[in-house]
Amino acid sequence: MNSVKFIPVDLLFDEEGTIAADVVSPSSVLLLPAGLHLQSLRKTHPGALNLLRNHGITKIPVKKAVFFTIEEFRNVLRRVQPPVSLLNPLAAQVAAHQMEVVYSHIRNRAVREKGIRTLITLGNTLCRQVKKTPQITLSLGEDAERKQTPFLHGINVSLLAGHIAGRIFPLWPGFTESVTVAGLLHDIGKSFLLPFSDGQGRKTSVPDRQAIHTHSLLGEALLRDAGVTAQDVLSAVRSHHESWDGSGYPDGLVGEAIPVGARIVAVANFFENLVSTCDSRGKKRSDQAVSSLLATANGRFDKFIVRALLASVGLFPPGAVVELSDGRRGVVLESKERDLVRPRVLLVTGEESEKDAIPAVIDLKTTANVFIRQVYDDYGKMTVPPLRREGRSSVLFRKYHAPSSMG
Incomplete structure (x- = not known):
């Protein structure tokens, strides 16, 4: 102790x-x-x-407590056997750069159309990455300077939405891909409303709340204009701010009338915003986000989809730094779907985690008389370093070609 x-x-x-x-x-x-x-x-x-x-x-x-950094956690994580699956950081970097290009040049139709097609292909790439990443919150990205950006927000929502869809509909890979793409593009309508550069150094003014409420309709229109015809993508972008009780926008849909993809993106968007929100003590922890999601789920979200997310992240989500009842500390790696309070933990302090030894991972479900006593912080969010562009900020990544269905 x-x-x-x-x-x-x-x-x-x-x-x-x-x-x-x-x-x-x-x-x-x-x-x-x-x-x-x-x-x-x-x-x-x-x-x-x-x-x-x-x-x-x-x-x-x-x-007394051992303070460890994200870098130290990453070094320990690399030695875990078998390896822990994480998102390829390059995929997040490329997607973030591509989104920045599209958002910053949204009024340039040629760049916009080509960029949207590229983002759709990148969304499919993220979907394939999600399938390899069961510890989903360990792969959520944040800026190297810990700044929240709409680009990384879109990537994180895409990862969470694809993860939820894959769990609920494992036999519908096409639907999972559509939801992942919709998560990436769900806020593209804001690029016309928020102060992004128009390519000539000018900025638009910050809109009022009523104008912001049009962004989902505007996003759907932009995608249609770019030739997007996938109904699951279009409906999820249009309706991701609808509420289960009918109090949402833009159409005031109620319950089952809300497209399933939109319900999934709504939950992913809300959870990611909670995790990324700063309070007086820094960013909100994942376990606090879980509590907030539970508290606000009634009437706002599809409870089945909320349960699917909570079954993935558990009450102690991956990346949460925890203290065990025997005094050891570790980082949560993965929660068991039917046992949300006893996850797998990577030990960072204690006899089982000597510096030169292979780090120990214990399963609290099979470890008698050991439980989580308290949660300290999150160290799971992947830091995404800036991608060098060498002055060519409007360059689209040409190796990503438009899907054949997009023309």
């Missing part, structure tokens, strides 16, 4: 570990949240010591 000790405020930055309990002021204002790593505190809030002193705080409860 990790012991908790009280550290004088003046010595706090000399220690390693995490805040063991919420630190509040005499007037009940939260100053430091429990679970915050001191290493992170030093970097992000160098004035924290003065803040504590000003509120009369003299000692802080600290629990």
Whole structure:
């Protein structure tokens, strides 16, 4: 077990570990949240010591903990036997670049039409990658500088939507491909509304909420104009903001009247937004996103599709850093569909994870008397480095040809 000790405020930055309990002021204002790593505190809030002193705080409860970075986690992950399947980072880089080209030159019809066709082929490529990646949230991408972009958002929604569709309809590969493509293109209508460059350095103004509500219709129109005829793609893009109770837009569809593909993209879009949302302590953890999805699912989403996603990510999604009941720490690799609270965990601390040894992966379902005591953070999201374009920002990747059905 990790012991908790009280550290004088003046010595706090000399220690390693995490805040063991919420630190509040005499007037009940939260100053430091429990679970915050001191290493992170030093970097992000160098004035924290003065803040504590000003509120009369003299000692802080600290629990010893091993702090590890994403890079360290990746190094451990590479030594796991058998290997853990992850998305090919190049696929995400190419897709992100292609989406940026299309969004930034959306008013150039020639670039737009060619770009949409290329994105459809890339969507099919992502679909094939999804089939190889059961630990789906370990493959969600984020910018190298941790900035959320509409391009990576589209890729993440595409991965999640394709994953859900593949689980629900394993015998319908064509439908899964269509849903994956729709996830990639679901927000393309926003490219006419949000401030992206038009290729000549000009920016459009930020629209109001009513205008944003037209983006799904605009997206469908753009795809039709580019020659897209796949009804599953078009309906999912048009209807991904419809709600199960009829309160959505643009058509106010209710329940089963909402196309299945649109229902899947809606759940994937909502979950990805939750994971990527920043709060006062940084990005929301996947387990918090699961809780939020459960809390808001009633009336808004198809419960069957929500259950399909939750069965994939579990209550402790892949990438979540957890502490076990015996004091060891690890990263969740995969959840069991019928046992959401006992996933497989890659050990990062403890005797079984010596630096030079093959990392141990334990299955909590078959490990007696060991359970997850608390969740710390997410380390699963794949960092996507910027793709060098050497000044040719409007270049389309010519090796991706349009599908024959697209003309």
